[in-house]
Amino acid sequence: MKVYFYFLIALVLVSCNDAKVEKNESDQSEMQTKNSKEMNVLGLIGGTSWHSTIEYYSAINQAVNDHYGNNTNPPLLIYTMNQAKVHRFQIENKWDSIAHMLVNAGLSLSKAGAESVLFCANTPHKVYDAVQEKLDIPVIHIADATASAIHKQELKKVLFLGTKYSMQENFITKRIKDNGIDVLVPQEQEVIDELHRIIIEELTYGNIVESSKAYVLNVIQNSVEEGAEGVVLGCTEFPLMIFQEDLEISIFDTTKIHSMAGVDFILNK
Incomplete structure (x- = not known):
């Protein structure tokens, strides 16, 4: 009789646990559906x-x-x-x-x-x-989101790096400037061409070349001397190479921001 009594208790406990598991699974499923x-x-x-x-x-x-x-x-x-x-x-x-x-x-x-x-x-x-x-x-x-991120850090002047199309034309930089932010871009054609080459011939293939990284960091450092408070990585491949720990100024990773x-x-x- 005592054994039978313990068996009933064990059966009730198992049933309760099964009910709790089913309820938790149901609640989780319902929450995920709601989300x-x-x-x-x-x-x-x-x-x-x-x-x-x-x-x-x-x-x-x-x-x-x-x-x-x-x-x-x-x-x-x-x-x-x-x-x-x-x-x-x-x-x-x-x-x-x-x-x-x-x-x-x-x-x-x-x-x-x-x-x-x-x-x-x-x-x-x-x-x-x-x-x-x-x-x-x-x-x-992407430019609207980037301008908003720059404003949050209360910066007034940034360097913009990207493909030759986005550096030589203003379809990105003007939209950032229209938000009251001064935007610097490289002026030397050889610098523009080399940055574009690094993107097209290396980064779009997922290749990180240390000498190319050093080149990009040098371009950024030169802009700091011109008053840049941050750098917009205006090519979504640049964040594969340049990281915040590489620089003392703020990086605006357009991939993450966007x-x-x-x-x-x-x-x-």
Whole structure:
């Protein structure tokens, strides 16, 4: 009789534990479903290069995980462009063709459910207006997010480094300047060409060359002597090479900054 009594107690305890496990699993599932419904769907137009696109994907997922304190992942859609084709159109000065590629990517993401998109690179913003005009969903601009980050640190003058297109033209720098920030860019053609070469021939392939890193750091140091209080890494490959511990001035990593702007959209901030 005593054995039977203990057996009943053990059976009740097991049942209670099973019920608690099922409830916890149910609560967790319900919470994850709730989180998913609350989040906006973001589309990433990447591939320029795929190395930096990975950084976007990783940063956005990690930030959303951190926000919820669990493994809740954001509803991300990715469209990978053909970088070789993009570079060919850049060399041939066929920016209308690049805009067409971006529009097609944006439309595809929109049809798949994206409520906003971002270009996972700085240079495609050269055709931002032409692309935004063709899309019914907003494109989150990298320069707006960068200017906001600079303002938060209350800096007045920064150096901007990027591809030759973004350094020689003002489709990024003017948008930052319009926010009341003085922007320096390299003036010597040989410096512009070498920075562009490092990006195109090395970083877009994921290659980190120490002599090239030293060259970039020297360019930054020269700008400090001109009054730069920070440096905008205006190519999403530069953060693969240059880190905050390399410098005494503030680094504005446009990959991370732009990614966090995407996170704000996802989380309705």
